[in-house]
Amino acid sequence: MTQLDNEIRELKEELLELWLLVNLQLEKAQQSLISMDKDLAREVIANEKRVNSYELKLDRNCENVFALFNPVAMDLRFVLAVLKINSNLERTGDIAEGIAKFVKEVANDFDKNLLELINVNEMFETSIYMMANVLEAFENEDTKMARKIFKQDEVLDKINKKASGVIAKYCKENPDNIEQALYLLSIVQKLERVGDHAKNMAEETIFYIEAKVLKHKSKSDKKKK
Structure with missing residues (x-):
């Protein structure tokens, strides 16, 4: 094994460590929101x-x-x-931190009915699932799995599009709770961006393994084997 091989191996190990940390940050942000655990939010x-x-x-x-x-x-x-995935992971970590800050700052528990209406937990589950899948795709050099990320992201896009209307209606009916509703709209938008970062990382995985550049291509092209 050459010195370059050793450097490549160490880079991969370090990246996977960061990836696992960021995935854990997302999971803890979810837990802190669902249970309104401000101590866990502070940990994130x-x-x-x-x-x-x-x-x-x-x-x-x-x-x-x-x-x-x-x-x-x-x-x-x-x-x-690695350089590009590293950047996307850092930004995903920022998203987890931002959600945790909302949990820490909000005065009252989030309205559970509104949480269900805008499918926040489903967004969390989907984004965490995507992050785990793209990690596995990169680690195992599995471009078929990497391409599945593009389809999974459609779930987040649909929930995000629906949320704005739901939040607008809620604000009209609950004018005393507008601040909380806007916090939740921001959380939905942040989770939609997690999907974008996961897609970016899937593209980089395919680029590194197959030497194919998927950036700016249509969704149908990205899903082709």
Whole structure:
């Protein structure tokens, strides 16, 4: 095994560690929202520093690989993919932190009926499922699984589109609870962006393995084997 092989292996291990941390952050953000656990929300907020540290370290290590080893072909695609996935993971961590901050700041528990109407828990479950699937696809170099992410994201898009109307109606009927409704609308929008980041990471996984660039292509093209 060459020194470059060792560097590639270490990069992958570090990226997977960050990925697992971000996935756990999302799961804890979900738990804190559903149970209105402000202590758990504070834990998510505090752990964001770890996410940021991982991101900076991975960026530096990728730069070192470029500078010292001049990777080519699949090795080059791998390092480029790690850089982009790293950025998407950091942004997903920001989303988990943002949701946790809403939980910490809101004065009263979220209206459970409204939570059900806008399908917040389904959005969480879908986004967490997508993040786990794309992690598995990357780790196992499974582009077939990576392509499944594009279909899964449609669930988040549909819920997000429906939520605006539901929230608008709720605000008219519950003018005293507008602030809380707007918090929840923001959470729905944040979870929709988790799906976007998962799609980006699926694209990078396919790029690194198959040397195919899917960015800006139609959904039907992305799903082709």
